[in-house]
Amino acid sequence: MICQSCGKHQATTHVKTVINGTVTERNLCAECAQKEGIGTWNPFQGFSGFENPFFSLSNLFGSFLGSSLPETVTRCPVCGSSFHDISESGKVGCSECYDVFYEQLLPSIQRLHGSPSHTGKNPTSQAMQVMPNAELTISEQKGPSQEEQQIAQYEKEMQQAIAKQDFEQAAVLRDRIRELKQKGEK
């Protein structure tokens, strides 16, 4: 959607104004919205559109008094979307939004998919990584090496030797295992 003010940039802010019962709706880019004093978020002042310097203070009292003063809107730090923008358009602003609005988005995600938990491919797991220049070859699970198999065999024999109280033989095996392990570390 293109900004209805400058006609150049992508619109990120949806502005709805009600004047004497007439509703006007416009879509503006961040720049034009800022020019008109809409939607620029200042953590201390609420929206810069509100000129009242006591705005935040009155808001604080307002909440005590149960008054319906406008609440502060959370916006995504990456794309500037509010949860309202997302629910209006049905499109999430950026990947960061999923962290920022996680709790609010979760119910609809569960409605869509039934499950909130991913079980498929994970880009960080090495299991699905491919060999460079390989075409359609998914790297096989690496089996134990010959040395590792030999060590396992010696360990088994050593346990048997200990069980038979054949400590001499156990010591020989122990040294062989040590030797193989050192070789493997090099």
Next chain:
Amino acid sequence: MIHTNRKWYEKHGPQGDVVISTRIRLARNLPKIPFPERMSQKQREQVEAAVHKAVEHGSAAIAQSLRYVNMQDVSRIEAISMVERHLASPDFISQTSGRALLLAADESISVMVNEEDHVRMQIMMEGMNLEKAYQIASVLDDSLNSSLHFAFHKDLGYLTQCPTNLGTGMRASLMLHLPALQESGIMNRIAGNLSKLGLALRGTYGEGTHSVGALYQLSNQVSLGLSETEAIANLSTIVMQLMDQERKARQQMVREVDKQDQIFRSAAILKSARVLSTDEMMKLLSHVRVGIACGLLSEIPYDTVNALMIRTQPATMSLAYGHEDAIPVQERDTLRAKIVAKALA
């Protein structure tokens, strides 16, 4: 037709009597950059450049073999033909600025940059080829991910602009030819049952479209909580049942002499008509396909029928015959009739 480098749509594959083609699509996005709906022109260009570089330096040979096409360098008619050939979506070609397409020579792989998501990889294959198509998609995905580091969340999986694609970001679909089930009038009931199983049955050209020539798209709906393999297995199992029903219904159908007559008449019209609209052709080819499947028209190869369905689409045909604009309808229908007659002769 050049046979040395045939496109996927000029071939037929496993279960080719019912399944025309397989499509696997993976949606991916770059972290820290707004999704396409909220991107600035500069960010579009950034993403385009990053994907271009990732493809060129990709670890997998298939990534390196892709041709990069800046959509602004593509003529209108070429762009429409890309949609007809299932390489790009109608939405993708509606705005060409800041968009690019990566394409394999046989057109089985295409990557849309800055469509609904930053990256949309698509693998198209003839017949029922879900596992193989996914394998290729996954190799391509790994190759691009090594430099792009796609946005991923431990619970929500791959992050996408539309929450319907969260999780695997995968949509697996099959183009099915279901003339007998369509004729028995139970398609709506079937579609209703399929949606309960997490699958969507749609018209020929996707959501909200009608079925042309008894062609339907069947795809998975759920992408979160099911792995890629599970989603594919689920789709395969159900499609096997659907295929079984379709085949039984066809056997029943072709016993009637009226139906046999319709099949042979359709072949005759296709072979000798002088003017042929797309709709009429698609309808007649549908009858011919049933004839091939039931052994009545075994001399016609599926490959020919499949290729005609794409090659005679308005923009693709105009382009193949060296026209820079779409050929006027009347002229086009005459040309189509010639192409079809020649292919079936």
